[in-house]
Amino acid sequence: MSNTIDTAKLALIPQGAAYGLLIGLGVLFCGVILLAVKVQRAYLSEDSGKSEMFMVANRSVGTGLTASAVFSSWMWINETVLAAAMCYRYGLALPLWWGSGLCFQIALMAALGVMAKIRVPYAHTSLEIVRMRYGKIGHLVFVVLNLVNNVFGCASMIMTGSQLIYGVSGINFVAATILIPLGVVLYTAVGGLKATFLTDYLHTTIALILIIYFTLAVLTNSAVGGLSGLYDKVVATARENYISGNYDGSLLTFKSKGAIIWGLILKFGNLALVVMDTAFWQKSFATEVRATVPGYSIAAIAVFGIPWGLGTVIGLAARAIHNTPIFPTYPGDLTSTEVSMGMVMPYTLKALLGDKGIIGFFFLLFMALTSTVSSSMIAVSSILSYDIYKTYLNPKMTDKKLVRVSHLSVVIHGIFITGISIAMNYGGANMTWINYLRPVISCPGIIPLILTLFWSRQTRLAAIVAPILGFFTGLSVWLATAKSMYGAVNIDTTSNEYPALYAAIASFFSPALYSVLLSLYNPYKFDWREFLRIELTDEAQLHAASDTSTLNEGVESNEEDTSSALKDPKSSVNSMSATIQSEPKHDLDPERIHALGKKPSTTTSPSISTIQLNLDDIQHPFDDATLKELYKWLKIACVSFVVLFLVTVVVWPLPLYRDYIFTKSFFSGWTTVAIIWQFGAFGAVVIYPLYDGRHAIATGARGIWNASKNCFNRGPQSGSRN
Structure with missing residues (x-):
C-alpha cells in the first residue's frame, strides 16, 4: 500500500492492548445498548420490533436527544483527527474554516426537515418522497446516489480508522476493519x-x-x-515551519491559500454528506414537530468548536515539538503520508500524555467511528428494506417481516462496507484523497433533491438526468484539470487542491443549470397535494392510540373485507369506498399525541388508497394550528441558515484574510474562545438532553426500581414457603 508507514519503530501501544480495547469497547457498548432497548420496551412502550420504531423512532424524539444524535453523527473522525493534521499542514486558519464547513449544512437540513414534515408528513426516507414525485426511474437514480453516498462515506471512515489503528499499534488493517463495525452491527440490528x-x-x-x-x-x-508558551514556541520555530502559500509563511496567519481551498472543498463535500445522507433525513422524520429546528440548530452551533479548538491546539503543539526528542518520529521528519493518514494527533498525544493519551485516543477513535457507522447502517437498512424490498419485491409484507428484512440489511451493509474499506486500503487511498473525491460523487444530487421539496416546476426528466450529467461533469473537470496541471491522472495528481476544488464546484452547480434547462424545455407544475397520497402506516395511527399492533397486520384481511366502511381519522377519508366524509379537522398528529399523552377518538385506521382519492378530497393530516406552527419553524430555520452561513463563512473569517500575523494577545483570546465553545457544546448536547428527557428517564428509572423491589420481595417469600 502506498499509504503505509513503518510501525516497527512507532508502536505507540502494544497490539494485544489495542485488540483488547477494540473488542472490549465493542462488547461493552453492545451490552449497554441492548439493555437500554429492553428498558425502552418494558417501561417506555417503545418496541424496536416494529418498523415505525425501528426506522423513525415513532416520530417522538425530543430536542435534546435530537441535538445530541445529530452532533454525534456529524462528529466524524475528520472533525477531530484530520482537523489537527490539516492545522499542522496549513496553520491556525484551517480549524476555523473546518468549523465553518460543518455548521450551515446542518442548519440547511433543519429547513429541509421542516419542509418535509409540511409536504410529506409521514415519509420514512427521502427516497420515498422522490418516488412519489418522479416515479420508478427517478426513485432508482436517487437510490443509487444515496447508497453511494452512504456506503462511500461510511467505508471511508472505517478505512480511516483502520489506518489509524494500524499506525498506532501495528494491528493488521484488515483485522481492524472487520472489528470496527462488528459490535455496531449487533446493537443497530436489534x-x-x-x-x-x-x-x-x-x-x-x-x-x-x-x-x-x-x-x-x-x-x-x-x-x-x-x-x-505555545505561541512563543511556534514563533521560535517559524523558520523551520515555513508554510508555502501562507502570509510570510507563518502558521499564525489567517491568510492561507491552502487552508481556504481546503475549506471550500470541505464545504461542498460536507453539504453532500448531509443532504444526500438518508440518516439525517430520518433523524428529522423521527423528531417531534417542535424539536426539529431547535435540535438541528443546537447541533450546528455546538459542532463548530470541535475542530476549531482541538485542531488549533493539537496541530500547533505538534509543530512546536515535532523536532524535539519527545516526539515519536524524532529524529526523523513527520512525513506527508503520516500527516495525510491523520497521525499528527496520536503522535502528539503520545509525546505529551504518554500511554494514557493513546488509550484515550483509542476511545475517541472508537466513539467517532461507531457513531458514524451506526447512523449509516440504519439509513442503508431503511433504503434496502423499505425503498427496495417493500417497494418492488414484496409490497404486501407484514410489519414483522419488514423489521426482519431491516435486521438482515444491517448485517449485509456491515459486511459490504467492510469489504469496500479493505479494497480502498489496498488501493492506497487516504483521508485527504477521500475528502477530495467525495464532492465529485455526492454533490450532483443535492440541488435536484432540494428542488423536489421547494420547486414545483422541476420535471421528472430534469430530476433524473441532471444528477447524472452533474456527476460526469464534475468527474471530467477533476481528471482533466489534474492531467492539464500535473501531466498525469493518478492518486497523487488528483490529491492536489485545485483539481478537487474545480471538480466540487462543477459537481454542485452544474445540476442546477441542467435541471432548470430541462424543466423549461417541457414545463410541468407538480401539485404538492400528491405527496399526501403517501400511505399512512397503521403503526403511526395505532401508536398514537397507544395500541401495540403491527404495521401491516391484517393487510390481507383488509383486502378481503373491502366492504368495510372504516373511517381514517387523519385524512377524513373512507379508504375503501373513496367517499369523503365531511368532518372537522382534529389535532391527531401522532407526535403531539405521544408528547401530550392523548388518545384520538377513533381506534381503527385502515390504509389509505393512494390511487382512488381525488386531490380535491385530500386533507392534510395536520390541523391548521400545527401547520401554522410548522411554517413558523420553517421561517426560523431559513433565517438561521442564512445567518449562520453569513457569520461563519463571510462576516467572521474573511476580514481576517489579510496580511496579518496573530499577536500573542489575539492568539490567546482566539484559542480561549475556542475552548469555551467546547464547554458550551458539552452543555448543549450532553447536559441539556438529560434535562429535556428527564420525564422519560424518571419513568424508566421507576420501572427498573419497582422491578428490582418486586424481585427482591419475591425471594424471601418463596423461600419461606419452601
Missing part, C-alpha cells in the same frame, strides 16, 4: 434508530469529555507551556 439515538448520546458524552481533556492537557503540558 435496537433500530432509537438505539442509534441512545448510543449517539453515549458517544457524544465520552467523546466531548475526551476532546476537552486532550485540548486542556496538551495546552497545559510543561513541554507546551500554556497559551503563551
